[in-house]
Amino acid sequence: MYIGCHLSIAEGYEKMAKSALSIDANVYQFFSRNPRGYSSKKMDMEDISRMKKILDENSFGPLLAHAPYILNLGSHKDRTYGMAKGILKEDYEKMDSMSIPYFTFHPGNHLGKGPEYGVKRIADALNEIITGNENTMLLLETMSGKGTELGHTFEEIRDIINGVKYSELVGVCLDTCHIYSAGYDIVNDLDGVLEEFDNIVGIDKLKCIHLNDSMMEFNSRKDRHAKIGEGTIGLNTIKKIITHPQLKELPFYLETPNDLEGHRKEIRVLRKLAN
Template sequence: MLIGCHLTIARGYKKAAELALDIGANVFQFFSRNPRGSSNRELDLEDVEGMREILRKHDFGPLLAHAPYIINLASHKDKTYGMAKRILKEDYKRANEISIPYFNFHPGNHVGMGVEYGIQRIIDALNEIITGNETTMILLETMSGKGTEIGRNFQELKAIIGGVKYDELVGVCLDTCHVYSAGYDIVGDLDGVLEEFDEIVGLERLKAIHLNDSMIEFDSNKDRHARLGEGTIGLDAIKNIINHPLLKDLPFYLETPNELEGYKKEIELLKELRD
C-alpha cells in the first residue's frame, strides 16, 4: 500500500524523507514553495540526492509536489495570471529537474467571468508551460465547487485536458473530501462515481488520491477536511476506497488536519483497514 501525508520541506528534502520514514509512510506530498506566498528557496542538489538515497533504499512510491494556493490560472487579471504562470512554470521545471513524478495544482477560479473563459485561460497557460519534453505529470485536482472554482465536476477536468497539446502529461488527483462536497457520492455509490469518471475523463488519467474525511455534509460545495473517521465520509467508506480494485494501487496522500503524530496514527489505521 502506498500511503503518506503532506510534509514540509522547510528543513530540506532529505529531512522530509526521514520524517516520512519515522511515521511509517512510503510516499509523501510537499508544497513546491511557500503555499501562500511567492517566495522559493534555492535548490540544494546535495540535499535532493540525500532524499533520493532514502527513497531508493526504502522503496518509496511516487512523490507529489503541490503548487501554492495563491496561483490562479483562470484569472482575468493580467498581473494575477502572469504571476500564476511564472510560478507554475518555475516549479514544474524544478519538479522535472529533481525527478518528482507528479505536480498537482488547483485549477483556479474564474471570478465571475464564466466557466468556459476560466477553462480556456487554464488551457492557454498549460500550453505555454508544458513543452512535451518533461517527465513530470501535471495533475488537476478535483475541487469542492465553492464560489467560482473550476474543477468541481469531471466534465470541467475533461475540457481542460482536451485542450492541452501534450495531454499525455496531464492527469488527475482525486480529493475524497472535495468530490464528496461536490456531489459525488463516494460513500453510497463509489462504483458509480468511478464509472462516471472513467466514462468522462478515463481512469487511466487518475494518478493520485488525496485521502481526507469531510467536516461538511454531502453536496455542500464547501472544503473542510476532517481526520479519518471524524467526518461525514466515515471509516467504512475510507476502507472501501483504499481497498477498491480500481484504486488500491494508487498512492494515497493524507491532507487531514494533523501534526506528525496524528498522521502516524492514521497511517497505522489505514494499514489495519487494508484487506
C-alpha cells in the first residue's frame, strides 16, 4: 500500500524524504511553491539528488506535487488568468525536470461566467502549458463545489480533459472529502460512484487519491477536511476505499488536519485496515 501525507518543501527535499520515512510513509505530497503566495523555492540539485537516493533505496511510490491555491485558470480576468498560466507552466516544467510523476491543481472558479466558460478557459490554458514532451502528468483535483468552483462534477472533469490536445498527460486526483461534499455518496454507494466515474471520465484517468475524512455533511458543497475516522465519511468507508479493487493499488495522500506524529498514527491505522 502506498500511503503518505503532505510535507513542507520549506524543510528541503532530502528532509522531506527523511520525514516520510520517520512516519512509515512510502509516498508524499508537497507544494510546488508557497501555497498562498508567489514565492518559489530555488532548486537545489544536490538536495534533490539526495532525496531521490532515499526514495530509490526505500522503494517509494510516486510523489505528488501540488500547485498553489491562488491559481485560477477559470477566471475571465486577464491578469489573474495570465498569472495562473505563468505559474503553473513554470512549476510544471520544474516538476518535470525533477521527474516528479504527478502534479495536481485545483481547476479554478468561473466567477459567474458559467461552468461552460470556465471549463473552456481551463482547457485553453492547459493547451498553452502542455507541449506533449513532458513525462509528468497534470492532475485535475476533484472539488467540493463551493461558490463558482469548477471540477466538482465528473462531467466538468471530463470536458476539461477532452478539450486538451495532449490529453494523455492529464489525469485526475480524487479527493474523498471533496467528492462527498459535492454529492457523490461514497459512504452508501462507493461502487456506484466509481462506476459513474468510469462511465464519464474513465477509471484509467484516476491516478491518485487525496484520502480525507470530512467535517461536513453529505452534499454540503463545503470543503472541510477531518482526521481519518473522525468525520462524516467514517472509518468503515475509508477501509472500503483503500481496499477497493479499483483503488487499492493507487497512491493515497493524507491532507488531514494533523501534525507529523498525527499522520504517523493515521498511517499505522490505515495499514492495519488494508491488511
